[in-house]
Amino acid sequence: MAFLSCEEMLAAARSQKITLAEAVLRSDLEESRLTEAHSRAAMRHLWQVMQATSQEYDPAQRSRSGLSGGDAAKVEQAWQQGRLLGDDYLAAVTAEALKTAECNACMKRIVAAPTAGSCGVLPAVLLPLARAGQADEDAVCDALYVAAGFGQVIAARATLAGAEGGCQAEVGAASAMAAAALCNLKGGTPEQCAAAAAMALGNLLGLVCDPVAGLVEVPCIKRNVVGAVNAVSCANMALAGVDYAIPCDEVIDAMGRVGSLLSPDLRETGQGGLAATPTGVKIARQLAQED
Amino acid sequence: MRLFDVLGPVMIGPSSSHTAGAAKIGYTAQKLLGEVPAQADIGLYGSFATTGKGHGTDRALVAGLLGLRPDDPRLPDSFALAAQRGMQFSIHPVELRSAHPNTAVLTLTSRTGRQLSLKAASVGGGRIRVTEIDGVPADFGGDSNTLIIHNEDTPGCIAEVTMALALRRINIASMQVFRAAAGGYAVMVLECDSHIPHALERQLAVMPGLLKVTCLNVDEPEETEE
Numbered sequence: 001m002a003f004l005s006c007e008e009m010l011a012a013a014r015s016q017k018i019t020l021a022e023a024v025l026r027s028d029l030e031e032s033r034l035t036e037a038h039s040r041a042a043m044r045h046l047w048q049v050m051q052a053t054s055q056e057y058d059p060a061q062r063s064r065s066g067l068s069g070g071d072a073a074k075v076e077q078a079w080q081q082g083r084l085l086g087d088d089y090l091a092a093v094t095a096e097a098l099k100t101a102e103c104n105a106c107m108k109r110i111v112a113a114p115t116a117g118s119c120g121v122l123p124a125v126l127l128p129l130a131r132a133g134q135a136d137e138d139a140v141c142d143a144l145y146v147a148a149g150f151g152q153v154i155a156a157r158a159t160l161a162g163a164e165g166g167c168q169a170e171v172g173a174a175s176a177m178a179a180a181a182l183c184n185l186k187g188g189t190p191e192q193c194a195a196a197a198a199m200a201l202g203n204l205l206g207l208v209c210d211p212v213a214g215l216v217e218v219p220c221i222k223r224n225v226v227g228a229v230n231a232v233s234c235a236n237m238a239l240a241g242v243d244y245a246i247p248c249d250e251v252i253d254a255m256g257r258v259g260s261l262l263s264p265d266l267r268e269t270g271q272g273g274l275a276a277t278p279t280g281v282k283i284a285r286q287l288a289q290e291d
Numbered sequence: 292m293r294l295f296d297v298l299g300p301v302m303i304g305p306s307s308s309h310t311a312g313a314a315k316i317g318y319t320a321q322k323l324l325g326e327v328p329a330q331a332d333i334g335l336y337g338s339f340a341t342t343g344k345g346h347g348t349d350r351a352l353v354a355g356l357l358g359l360r361p362d363d364p365r366l367p368d369s370f371a372l373a374a375q376r377g378m379q380f381s382i383h384p385v386e387l388r389s390a391h392p393n394t395a396v397l398t399l400t401s402r403t404g405r406q407l408s409l410k411a412a413s414v415g416g417g418r419i420r421v422t423e424i425d426g427v428p429a430d431f432g433g434d435s436n437t438l439i440i441h442n443e444d445t446p447g448c449i450a451e452v453t454m455a456l457a458l459r460r461i462n463i464a465s466m467q468v469f470r471a472a473a474g475g476y477a478v479m480v481l482e483c484d485s486h487i488p489h490a491l492e493r494q495l496a497v498m499p500g501l502l503k504v505t506c507l508n509v510d511e512p513e514e515t516e517e
Contacts, residue, residue: 109303109304
């Protein structure tokens with residue numbers, strides 16, 4: 001059975017004297033009836049697809065609506081020209097989040113992590129580390145198990161669907177998963193992983209789902225960047241020993257409740273938020289006329 | 292939620308419900324028909340009709356009907372692929388009463404004249420539910436090997452089918468029985484734990500009282516990329 005709380009997940013690792021990744025893996029094997037070898041191969045496959053999506057990014061490609069494409073290339077170019085703030089990692093995280101999310105908008109192959117709309121967050125934080133030789137395949141796969149474990153708890157206690165919980169349930173959840181993954185990758189304790197996830201989700205609480213013209217493009221693609229950068233900051237805080245006052249399970253419960261308090265206009269219907277701005281409405285109208 | 296439902300599926304973007312789910316509906320329908328249809332009428336309801344085009348719902352459904360999986364990179368070019376393979380299709384909005392907002396209604400005809408109609412909903416995360424088959428209610432997800440049998444609504448039909456499965460040591464994971472009207476025409480949907488051999492399908496098809504046998508084997512080898 002998937003864990004119903006982070007508390008339970010951490011306790012399982014503690015009592016069996018195994019890593020958090022191992023605890024998540026074992027709980028899934030009980031439920032899925034997969035063998036460990038099958039599960040690990042499936043996880044490696046997801047990681048390979050994440051890498052392939054990034055490698056196959058085509059700067060010239062545009063989405064069918066014409067609203068998306070080419071932004072990751074702009075960031076990479078500006079970074080190479082030394083025009084950006086921050087270090088190499090921050091620039092790469094920004095570019096990779098855009099890359100995968102733009103690929104999604106352009107009907108390329110991606111890994112829903114946890115959703116298609118939030119598919120850029122996890123690869124964004126992991127790919128630059130792997131490329132820099134700071135994370136091998138096994139370490140990344142373990143980090144992905146940890147991410148999935150927190151994602152399963154979010155699914156069990158709240159939701160991963162924008163239509164139910166708004167963007168906090170998609171990019172917010174992806175950010176929490178990525179923060180825990182990073183924390184695990186950098187040798188953080190299970191408690192620090194949970195703190196990182198709690199902070200990341202807490203920071204994005206209330207984020208609405210307001211896609212312009214109902215498409216997974218504006219503002220979804222750039223929100224993947226926010227989810228990724230937020231994950232890095234929260235992992236850093238947790239690794240530094242910074243605590244979060246609210247336990248991860250309670251943050252997740254709050255996210256679920258906030259989601260149900262959100263007006264349906266702000267839950268993927270394309271009726272509120274940025275979708276309802278004069279420009280958002282104009283774009284939607286133009287696209288409808290083209291069809 | 293299962294681990295690989297939280298991380299995954301691998302899919303062609305942009306939307307798990309509007310693209311991956313739509314592709315899976317088409318794919319499941321094609322498997323149920325047993326071949327790529329010669330003619331497909333595709334009705335889109337609710338959000339599938341209103342935001343489907345921008346999400347590639349139309350191309351995903353056609354890709355699925357051609358036997359492409361939701362993660363096949365050829366999905367965006369499915370219209371051209373359909374033309375190459377001689378599959379004709381039409382896509383239009385439909386009005387339905389109290390259906391799931393992401394519903395497609397497919398009417399398919401094979402080259403040999405075999406017909407199949409299907410109503411299915413994309414219920415999130417790329418998962419689907421087939422809610423109607425040939426006008427009779429049904430409810431299955433297309434993730435297990437599934438046997439769908441149209442039969443005369445008379446005593447003994449179910450026993451015959453379950454006995455035939457038992458003799459082949461095929462375990463039934465779930466079973467549902469539906470009917471349009473008493474004493475008329477009924478459908479049973481059996482999700483099975485193992486492969487359903489074609490020989491069994493043929494054997495069932497000639498049994499008295501059984502009108503149509505449709506089989507979905509999800510474990511059958513896929514068409515590979517050209």
